[in-house]
Every structure is written in structure tokens, then in C-alpha cells.
Amino acid sequence: QKEVEQNSGPLSVPEGAIASLNCTYSDRGSQSFFWYRQYSGKSPELIMSIYSNGDKEDGRFTAQLNKASQYVSLLIRDSQPSDSATYLCAVSYTGNQFYFGTGTSLTVIP
Amino acid sequence: GAVVSQHPSWVICKSGTSVKIECRSLDFQATTMFWYRQFPKQSLMLMATSNEGSKATYEQGVEKDKFLINHASLTLSTLTVTSAHPEDSSFYICSQRGLAGNEQFFGPGTRLTVL
Numbered sequence: 001q002k003e004v005e006q007n008s009g010p011l012s013v014p015e016g017a018i019a020s021l022n023c024t025y026s027d028r029g030s031q032s033f034f035w036y037r038q039y040s041g042k043s044p045e046l047i048m049s050i051y052s053n054g055d056k057e058d059g060r061f062t063a064q065l066n067k068a069s070q071y072v073s074l075l076i077r078d079s080q081p082s083d084s085a086t087y088l089c090a091v092s093y094t095g096n097q098f099y100f101g102t103g104t105s106l107t108v109i110p
Numbered sequence: 111g112a113v114v115s116q117h118p119s120w121v122i123c124k125s126g127t128s129v130k131i132e133c134r135s136l137d138f139q140a141t142t143m144f145w146y147r148q149f150p151k152q153s154l155m156l157m158a159t160s161n162e163g164s165k166a167t168y169e170q171g172v173e174k175d176k177f178l179i180n181h182a183s184l185t186l187s188t189l190t191v192t193s194a195h196p197e198d199s200s201f202y203i204c205s206q207r208g209l210a211g212n213e214q215f216f217g218p219g220t221r222l223t224v225l
Contacts, residue, residue: 032212043203043219044154046111049212088153090214098144098214100153 003027004091006101014109019076021104023089026070032092033065035074037085038103044088048074079108112208113137114217122223123194131189131220133204139184140206144214145177148201160187160204194224 003026013019021035032051036044048063050056050072056063062075072091076083086103093099113136123129133143141162146154158179159167166179178190191198203219 034213036216041221043201043216046213046215051212092212097156098154100155102153 004089004099004101006087006089006104008102008104010105010107012107012109013079015079015081017079017108019079019083019106019108021074021076021087021089021106023072023074023091023101024070025072025089025091025099027091027093027099028067028070030067030070030091030093033063033072034090034092034098035061035063035072036088036090037083038088039085047087076106079106081108081110084108111213112140112206112215114204114206114215116204116217116220118220119218120221120223122225124225125195126193128190128192129194129222131191131202131204131222133187133189133217135185135206138209140187141184142207143181143187144205145179145187145189146203146205146216148203148219154203157189162187191222194222196224198222199224 005024035048037047038044050063050065060077064073084107086105088103089101090098115134117132143160145157148154157172160179160181162181168174181187201219205214205216
């Protein structure tokens with residue numbers, strides 16, 4: 001059973017702060033890792049993908065991957081109220097099958 | 111990325127009726143598309159993988175006779191919920207891989223309510 005675990009939250013941060021979202025996965029053979037943002041009532045939107053150990057930065061977002069610890073995180077710098085959403089971690093082993101965590105709810109307080 | 115559309119965006123139907131949901135790839139041909147279901151406060155669960163020109167591959171526990179998938183062209187996959195019941199009420203979302211092949215991009219979703 002391939003499992004993806006996330007803290008459900010809710011996570012609240014003040015505007016301008018750094019939000020840190022964490023995800024662990026069970027399958028050491030996992031090759032691809034993704035963060036999606038899902039606003040209430042909407043479908044998920046891809047934010048970041050990461051495939052190798054280390055950090056990957058895109059604007060205010062930084063994804064961090066540590067395969068030895070089976071851990072992937074997402075940092076959101078200078079958090080904005082528009083970042084308030086549920087963030088889904090997804091892990092893929094074969095490229096077809098995506099395994100999703102249950103999501104972390106983030107609220108950015110103005 | 112990939113641009114995916116779905117129709118309808120929401121549907122309300124009576125118990126026992128069938129509902130068809132369309133998923134279209136708007137920017138390039140997709141030999142494979144994916145159908146997910148999401149219940150409130152839960153994560154996405156893959157229902158099936160739709161393959162153009164061949165039978166869909168269903169995940170364990172998903173009834174293939176109840177959730178009929180047709181992928182007759184490279185830009186269109188349909189999901190038909192047959193004899194829908196209130197427990198089928200959910201958010202149905204399709205996706206396709208991007209050109210790079212690793213990422214998945216989702217359609218806007220269809221909210222089904224069965225009375």
C-alpha cells in the first residue's frame with residue numbers, strides 16, 4: 001500500500017510570513033513528487049514538481065525533497081491571503097498512478 | 111502544461127438515472143486520461159485510467175459496469191455514471207499528462223448531486 005501523509009491542519013500564518021507544508025510517503029521507489037493547490041470547490045492546480053533531492057525554487061514557492069527520509073515539503077514565502085487553500089502532495093512511482101495525500105488546509109491571515 | 115475542459119460543471123439528477131461527463135483535451139492529443147473522484151474533505155481517489163481506442167483500466171473497488179468510460183478519440187473521454195444513487199454524489203475530475211509526461215493537469219471538475 002503506497003501511502004502519502006500530510007498534516008491536515010488547519011495551518012494559519014500571518015500575511016507576509018513563511019508557510020511550511022510537509023509530506024511523507026511510504027514507497028521508496030517513488031520517483032516524482034508534486035504539490036497541487038486546491039481552492040474550495042475547484043479542481044487541483046499544479047504548483048511545483050520535483051524529481052531529485054534538494055531544493056527547487058519557483059517564485060515564492062520552494063519545494064524540498066529528501067528521498068532518504070521519504071520527505072517532501074513546500075515553503076511559501078511572503079504568504080498572501082490568496083494563498084489560502086488546501087495543498088495536496090502527490091507522489092508517483094510509474095508516472096501513471098498518482099497517490100495523493102489528504103491535503104493541508106492553509107489560511108493566511110491579513 | 112495541458113488544458114483540460116469538462117462538461118457539465120455541475121449536474122443534479124434523480125436516483126436511478128444515468129449521467130454522462132465529458133472530458134476534453136484542448137491543446138494536444140491525449141492517448142491517456144485519468145478519472146478521479148473526490149468526496150468532501152477527502153483527497154482525490156483515482157477511479158480509472160482511460161486509454162484511447164482500448165478498454166479503461168479500473169482501480170480496485172471501482173465498478174466498471176457502473177462507471178462506464180469511453181475514450182473514442184484522442185481529445186475526448188467520457189465517464190457515464192449509470193443508475194446513479196445518492197452515494198455517487200461527488201466531485202468528479204479528469205486529468206491528463208502534460209507534454210513532459212510526468213505531470214498531471216486537471217480539468218475543472220464536475221459536481222454530481224444525486225437526489
